[in-house]
Structure formats: C-alpha cells, structure tokens
Amino acid sequence: MPEKIRKPVIFQAFANDRDDTVHYLRNLPEEARQIREPFQRARRDGLCELVELANATAEDIFRVFQDPEYRDRIALFHYGGHRQRRPHSEIVECATSRTG
Secondary structure (H helix, E strand, O other): OOOOOOOOEEEEEEEOOOOOOOOOOOOHHHHHHHHHHHHHHHHHOOOOEEEEEOOOOHHHHHHHHHOOOOOOOEEEEEEEEOOOOOOOHHHHHHHHHHHO
16 A cells, blocks of 8 residues: 655644733734635645644644654744743744744
8 A cells, every 4th residue: 555645734823912902913813814714725625734723832833843743744834923921932933933
C-alpha cells in the first residue's frame, strides 16, 4: 500500500485581550473569518490541512509546532491579536516575526 501523502498545514492562531477594553481588538473575529475562508476552500480542495486556535497562548502555539502530527509540515503560520503580557510574551512576538 502506498505511503499516505502528508499535506502542508496552514496554522492560524488568534488571541485577544478580553479583560482590557482599551486593548481589545473588536475587529479580530472578522479578520479571522476573512483569513479563514480562502484557506477552508484550499482544505476542501484537498490542498492542505488547516489548524486554527482561538484565544491562543504561547504554550498552545508551541504545542502545535511540536505536535508530531504537524511537525515539519507547517507551511504557513498566521498570528492575529495581541502578544501576551506574561512571561514568554516575547516568544510569541519573536515566533510571529520569523514565520508570519
């Protein structure tokens, strides 16, 4: 039996600051929808897999990158939202600047 072809993965992560009305990005859900739609068409056409995280933390993002199911297959990473104001917040900012 032939080996299963592993499709490229498009990984999107979004995070918003719900506790801070000043920094809350009210257009983020619309941005996510607009970005998601063309990628969903590509997924339906069998061109890729799509992974999306809402309310993502740095740990969530790194978990996807390290997951054996997705490792070495993430072709595109998009991050929308605020970087976290906690330890490791600079990691999210750094990761997005290198891959996004």
